[in-house]
Every structure is written in C-alpha cells, then in structure tokens.
Amino acid sequence: MDSPSDELDNAADEAGAGDSRSDGDFETGIARWADHYFLRTKQAVRHFGDTQVTYALFMRRPVVFAPRIALDWLTQAARARATEFKVEPNFAEGQWVGAGEPLMYVTGPLAHLVDLETLLLQKLGACCVAANNAYVMCATLPRVAFLAMDARHCAGTEMAEHMAYACAVGSKAAREQAGARGFIGNATRATAHYFGNSDGMGTMPHALIGYAGSTLRAAEMYAETFPGEPMTVLADYFGAEITDALAVCDRFPDLVGAGKLAFRLDTHGGRYMEGLDPQESYAVLERHVPLAVRRYRNEKELRTLTGTGVSAAAVFLFRERLDEAGYGKAKIVCSSGFDVEKCKVMADVDAPIDVVGTGSYLPTNWSETYATADIIAYDGQPRVKLGREFLLHRPGKAT
Secondary structure, three states, X not given: OOOOXXXXXXXXXXXXXXXXXXXXXXXXXXXXXXXXHHHHHHHHHHHHXXXXXXXXXXXXXXXXXXXXXXXXXHHHHHHHOOOOOEEEEOOOOOOEEOOOOOOEEEEXXXXXXXXXXXXXXXXXXXXXXXXXXXXXXXHHOOOOEEEEOOHHHOOOHHHHHHHHHXXXXXXXXXXXXXXXXXXXXXXXOOOHHHHOOOOOOOOOOHHHHHHHOOHHHHHHHHHHHOOOOOEEEEXXXXXXXXXXHHHHHHHOHHHHHOOOEEEEEOOOOOOOOOOOOHHHHHHHHHHHOOOOOOOOOOHHHHHHHHOOOOOHHHHHHHHHHHHHOOOOOOEEXXXXXXXXXXXXXXXXXXXXXXXXXXXXXXXXXHHHHOOEEEEEEEOOEEOOOOOOHHHHOOOOOOO
C-alpha cells in the first residue's frame, strides 16, 4: 500500500495507534468485547492445534478505502500477542473500492485472529463509508471549503476519532482527484491533526449570542477577547440574519475589508430566514438562477432550494444584501443539514457559499457500514463458504 500523506502519517503517530493501554489491558478488552462464539472457537483451535488462515475483508457497497485506524489496531494486537500478521491491502488509502471487492487480506494464526474479527471490522466499515461521503461532498462543491463539525453527532470519542480520520481521507482524495478545496479543519483539538492543524476551528456558538444579549454585542465581545483574529458570527439567533449581519459589518468595516469577517447561516428548518417566505424564495431564485426551479425537482430538492432553514434562496438573498451594502468581502458560512444531497443541489445552482460546516458525512444508513470478513484459506489451501467464492479473486495490487 502506498504511504498516505505526511499529515495522516503524523496523525496516526499522535493518535497512539488507537490505544495506549498495556498489553494486558488490551487483551482484557478483547476478551470482554469479542463475540462469545469466537472465544469458544479460539479455545477449540488451541486444543486441537493452530493453523494459518487468510481472512478477506470486504463491504457490500462502493466505498473509499480508509484502513489506517483498523490497521494500527491490528498492529497493536499482534504486538500484544507476540505474533505477526501479514496484511495485504488491495488498494491505497483514498482509492475507490467496488462492492464485494476484497479490501484487504489478513493472514496469521487462527487462534490469534479469530477473536479479533468483530473489533477489527468495527474500525473499518464506517470509516470507509464516511470517507466516501466526505469525498462526494467535497468533489460536488470543489470551490467551497469545508469544516468538519461531526463530533456532536458521534456516539463517543472513539467514533469521533474514526469519523475525523475518515473525513480527512475523503477530503484528501477529493483534493487530489477532483481539485477540490476539501476540509480545511474541524471543530475539536483532539482530532485537528488529521487536517494538518494543531487546534480546532470555530469562533462562536449560539450560547455566546444568548449570553451577550445581541448579535452585535457578541461580536464586540469576541473581537475584544481575541483582537485581530478572523471572526465568524452566527446570524440567526434573533431571526434577523440580514439586519444583524449588516450591523456587525457597520461596526467592523476593517475586518470586512481584510476578508476576516464571515457570517454563519444556521437557520433551523422551523422558519424562513429574515426577508423570505415561499413567494419571495421563488423570486430570489428567479433573479439569480431562473432555471433552478423550472427543472424537475423532487420534494427534498425543492425544500433545499426554496424551503425553510438554510435554503439556496436564503444564501442568494444574504449575499445580495451584503453586496448591496458594500460588504462584498464578507464571507458566508453555511451549516444545518448539509449532507451529500443538499451539497449537490447547492452545487447545481452555484449557491454563493464560501464555507460549509457539516457533520453530515457521517453514514445515515448504518447497515451500509457493516464490513464483513470470511476465511478464504487454511494453511494456504483455498477454502471458503459457499457463495463467497468471489473473495478468492484478488484485485490488482494498490499502486
């Protein structure tokens, strides 16, 4: 497998290969979390004599290969067990893998591998699907920068680690293969290294706006606390996105002129952005992209274009009002439900977005993240359960 980028190499080192516990604690964790039937199989194999086996790992849907966390964990398992596993990736990190194609082969003693299967698969499947989603989003909006805001949607810090890594893999692939800007950072310090940064990114949540009592006052507090820094101001707290944004621009014209002031649109789906209703949403699109709603659209696409929340019409109107007031250098950051489908609609109408903040590259259909493993050889002799003979075909080696 080709070496991934330096930033991902460094990230794996900083992440400590997934677990910094002692070998004894590591083994205890495996015994607690491995499937019972694998533990019983381990006992039987030790009783009757070990054998070398080869596992094929695969998925049932196309994905982007993101194996690093799984491989680091497997390396730690081999070290803890004073054994060696031969790993043969069939693809380089960031490459596309077809449905059913073996992602990689793992060979080693059955007694040392059999109880690792479930834990290994947990660290592989979701990463590959999330990397796929991140790639598609970045490639769909190649001129837009992305900020990873997935941590709040993750089921614990281990998942957050996996998703940040996967996002970085998909983003890097989109930069290399589609010329996209990709993800420029993320929200948390713990996983910032995956994006080549030393810290998380983001300036103010709704909590600061509420604390300050007004959007303008929150901006003043932030500017005083962090003088000279770029500032992204949430504009939706009081339902006056345009009015409040213009007031902040009036207060900080130098920041606008230097390109250091941005506004984040995070209007929730329960209301329209200031200045919009259904009729006005159509009127805005008629001014800027008249063909947008004349083509066939399904219901979800129409909501993205003209509905409540951060719609395409909202982005166009917000940009229009900033430009009319002479604040063309103020940037627009969009969040709220920016999944693959919403990104595609925004790309279709070339919505004037500078940055998208999103955690919606996380897999939505979790059953699609299930990686699977089957033994395909015992002591070098091909043997696989009926119906899985396709795993015996080895894809071309990673280049």
